[in-house]
Structures are given as structure tokens and as C-alpha cells.
Amino acid sequence: MKVRNLSGNKSERVEIPMTPMIDIVFQLLVFFIMTFQIVAQEGDFNIRMPMAAMSEGPPPIDKLPPMVVRMQADSQGNLAQISLNQRPLGVSMQLLHDEIRQVIGDDRGPGSLQETAEVELDCDYHLRYEHVIEVITAVSGYLDGSGNIVRLVENIKFAPPRPAPSQ
């Protein structure tokens, strides 16, 4: 008996419509390309400044007094002079960094100078903020050869603000 081919075709290929999928895929691609932005990473410098600390009395005897970094600005707000504990260092961040590194030394761990040392930033009112971040970078650490951060001073605070210059 002859068996009839019910479909009538010999070998019909089942075609999946690809066009809608490709449309959607291209729309997704366009969305991601349009919203893509190369942004530099951001990081934080932590500062702990409770209100009580502003009005508290003399520091405890066993605690080292903070190292005072005084930053003076010229009339344009640029850095004119850095002083560490009233010793002028010019405007060299490297010099400041070396001084701090010398004070802190290589001792790390609980109770070490690195953990207890404190820096107080005393800035002119109109000093541009980027110079403050430069100084904080110089005192808070450095990158070693393999790109890891070696911490120096972690306790950083601001001195009471100086008055705004009269116009």
C-alpha cells in the first residue's frame, strides 16, 4: 500500500522569525550605548567631627596634641603657604608628606602612632577646596609599588573656621 505524505511537502523547514528578536536586540544595544558613560571612580576621606569636640577642654595628657597644618591662600584662593606646627613648608605637598611620614614611621597596629596621630587643618576661608583635598591626600597615606594604600594619619579634623574676608 502506498503511504501518502500528509503534508504534501518533502522536508519542510520550520522557520523561526528572527526579525523581532533582532529589532529588540538592536534597541537594547542602542539604549546601552546611549546611556554609557565612562566615569572616574570616586572615594571618600572620612572625617569625624562631633559637635562636642569643638567645645571640649584641653586634650588628655596621654594623647598627642594634633599636628596643625595651616594653609594660607592668596587673593585668588590658591595655596600660598603650608605650615606644619607653625613651621613653614612652602607649597610643596611632597615636603609635607615626607614630614608626616617621618613622624608616623613604619609602626602599625593597635596603639601605634599611626592609629593615634591626629591632624588638624586650619585653612583660610577662601582657599580653594581642591588644595584641602591635596593636603588630606598628603597626610593620609600613599600608594606603594603595587598600588596598595599605605595609611598614615586617619584622624583628620578641621580647626574652627576662619572668618570670611571682608569684601
Add this chain to the structure above:
Amino acid sequence: MRIKKKNSEVVGGDMTPMIDMTFQLIAFFMVLINFTQAEQDDRIVLPDSELAKPPDGPLDYPITLHLTKEGTVIIGGEEIPISGLQPYLSREANVLRIRGRPLSDATIIIRGHKDAPTGRVQELIKECQSSNFETFALRAKEDVGN
């Protein structure tokens, strides 16, 4: 004479490599897309620092304040003077109180413009201190130039 039927085959290009490539491109952009743009502001140009590395984990309760070059604060997309910040800080403090958490859990992230006067940054810190916030984070952009 018998005429041979011509085979009418649809000529279609091979789409597979193109689709593969497109999916790879989508995967690339999906992985790199940064949805944290919401807390950034184009008006603020952050100062650079080689030590500014992203934190290991998310902050517990961050409050981001943008300080413009002119010394005003942008919070929630609204630009206000530093002296007008109290209601916003009180609201944040109330939210923390309702959640039963101390104010020391909150971190005020200051995204200051690099040319802003430092005195303004200090005024901003003082304003936050008067609302009993005590932990601050000065945000900087990672310096990849050297």
C-alpha cells in the same frame, strides 16, 4: 518537451555571527553601566586624589550634599543656601529616629566643587553638626593621571 522546474531558493545571509556579536556587545554595556549616576551632579567637579578609592561596602546611611562653586548646596535636586539646610537635615534626623538608629550611623557625604571656598565647606560641616550629625566623608575623584 518537459521543462524542468527551476529551484527557487531564498538566498539568506548567515545571521549567527552578527547576533553573537550583538549579544556580546549588550553584555559588555550591561556589565559596565553605572546606575549610581543618580547621586552625581554635572555642576560639581570633584577634586582629584590618588587615594580616592571606592569604599569596600556601601555606607550605612549616606546623605549626599553637593556644594557648588558658588557655595550653595544641592540636595534632592534643589539648590539652596547653606543656611536653608536645617529643614532637610531635621527630616533626615527624624527618619533615623523613627528607625530607632542613632545619628552617628549617618554619614554626610560632601561632594564639594574643587573651586569652592574651604570656608563654605566648613560652614556646611558646622550646619550639619548643629543637627547633631558627626560623621562626614569628603568625596574626591580617583586620580588616574599618573
